[in-house]
Amino acid sequence: MALDPVARAAIVAALGPDDVVDDPVQTRAYECDGLTGYRVRPEIVLIPRDAEAVARAVKACHRNGVPFVARGAGTGLSGGALPVADGVVISLARLKRVLEVDPENRRAVVEPGVTNLEITAAVAAHGLYYAPDPSSQQVCTIGGNVAENSGGAHCLKYGFTTNHVLSMEVVLPDGELVTLGGDSPEQQGPDLRGVFLGSEGTLGITTKITVRLLRTPETVRTLLADFPSVAEAGEVVSDIVAAGIVPAAVEMMDTLAIEAAEEAVHAGYTVGVPAALVVELDGPIEQCDAEFTQVKEICDAHGCTRLHIAGSPEERAAIWRGRKAAFAAVGRISPDYFVQDGVVPRTRLAEVLGRIADMGDEAGLRVANVFHAGDGNLHPLVLYSAAAGETERAEELSGAIAELCVELGGSLSGEHGIGTDKACSMPKMYGEEDLAVMQRVRDAFDPEGICNPGKVLPTPRLCGERPGKYRPHPLEESGVIERL
Known part of the structure; x- marks a missing residue:
């Protein structure tokens, strides 16, 4: 039309x-x-x-x-x-100014087109930084982070975007310009800031964001540990948390993800190892040293086959370069792939990864895993070849993995959002009443339904007709019906 x-x-x-x-x-x-x-x-x-x-x-x-x-x-x-x-x-590509830096109150005011990493760069001279760090932080913008409530590797300790945004200037779907939130985290009345943040662009458009800044930690300690199985690596994660240690980050990569990342950036990971953990602690020096010793002991107790401790900022950066390159690097081992984003309880990591492997085998497709192990946020990458006619199988497997996370007590998304991809799976996680309440909230902001329509909530059009490349109905293929 x-x-x-x-x-x-x-x-x-x-x-x-x-x-x-x-x-x-x-x-x-x-x-x-x-x-x-x-x-x-x-x-x-x-x-x-x-x-x-x-x-x-x-x-x-x-x-x-x-x-x-x-x-x-x-x-x-x-x-x-x-x-x-x-x-x-x-x-919003042109709205990319850092409008204000307030080191005394540890705040910055930025436009939505400013990249995540540019915020930290703008305040680093004051000994401050912006904590959320999605893997794409060099290119993703703060406006998008607000829309999706993005997290990143360090969300285990520091939380998601919602924990670091004080207020937002937004354009509502009728064009009215309003401010949600204020100078302090707690405001009187309904938390409209919280309602808007993470609404995936369905309630309006963010035009200015006031973010919280944190003091740069006194010290940071980072290690890369290899394990003979994903299950043993998962037990390490559980034991670290059980010991009362809250790492800044705990990331896990499997064989396929490591292979892709090493081929891309040569970060020093061990190719062929079943699982690798990146563990990072930050804070006061004495506390970090004591907890770091505990973490090494826990790794050794679970059969760690190689433990590499970053001895310099350059080595730490190399370890993180390997982890953060994983998504894009998978393109080196597969012509096409879907990135999924489900969450499961930490205690079920080994179980869900085993189930995913079985589902991949059944579908005849490979699945690479790289994820935030500390909070159970999985990022399975379903590898396929569109040229070989594997797209539909890959879509079905990707959706089944998301719904498996719900089955095991988790959720459809940890930070990437529902969007178009998982809208039809929402009834697996929410009942009719829950979805109706969400729709009422959306209607209150956008009664005309013109703001990012067809996203997040399931609709007959969306769930009956997948957007993108046209796929003929089986009856059309058999000659029973014709497309007008």
Whole structure:
């Protein structure tokens, strides 16, 4: 369906032709986010220069009943920024200023297009940093982090984006510009900041964020440990937490993930080992030293076959470079892959990884695992070849893994979001009443249903027709029916 010419003209007029992209070749660059299996080419992309321009664009969409999708860096992995064919994309790429740094109160005010890592770079001279660190922190933007409530490797100790955002200036779906939250974490009245944060772009568009900053730790200790099995590595994680130690991070990678990462960045991981753990402690020197000794003893007690302690900032950076390269590096060992994002209780890590391996074998597909072991946030990567006709099997396996996490007492997503990818699995986790309440909240913010439609909550259209490449119905393939 094409965008109505009158509505199109009104939306273009809200910004001006220099801030509008409508060339079909150029708009194709916006047809998907990091979940490349689903693609929809938008007819128009708007690139406003400030918050007021975002508000004007949204007002024009609201007046003309045109759906819109906000887009940051496009690094999301759940199809959350998938465009609507008869709607527009509003890119926040130009809103990338650090507006204020307040070291005394440990706050910074930034626009949504600022990357996660740029916040830390802007405040490092004051001995401060921004704690959440998604693997894509060099390129993902804080606006996207707010939309998805992103976490990262250090969320075990420091929490997710919601724990580090004090307030947000947002454009509501009718174009009104409001502020949610305030200068302190606790505000009187309903927690609208908390409702909005993590809503995956379905309640409005963030245009300014006030974030909390932390003091740079006195010391950081990092180790890389190999184990003869995933089960033994998982027991180490449980024992560390049981000992009362709260590491800054505990990450696990399996054979396939290690192979891919080493081929890409040569970080010093042991190729062929069944499992590797990255454990990091930070804080006061004496406490770190004492706890680090305990962690080494726990690793040894569970058959650690190699323990490498980072002896310099460069070695620490190399260890993290290997872990954070894993997602992209998998492209070296597979032409295509889906990244899943489920959560299970820590005590069931070995069980769920065994089940995933069995499901992969049954589907005839490989699954690489790299994840935040400390809080049970799995990131199974389902490897497949679209050219070999494996896409549908890979999609089914990826969805089944997410639903397995729910079956084992976990959730569909830890940080990547539900988006388009897992909307149809929401009834596996929530009952009809729960989903109805979520819809009522969404309707309160967006009664016209034009703000990032078709995401998060299941709809008959979404669950009956998968977006992306057209797949003929079996009756069409057999000649019983025809496509009009």
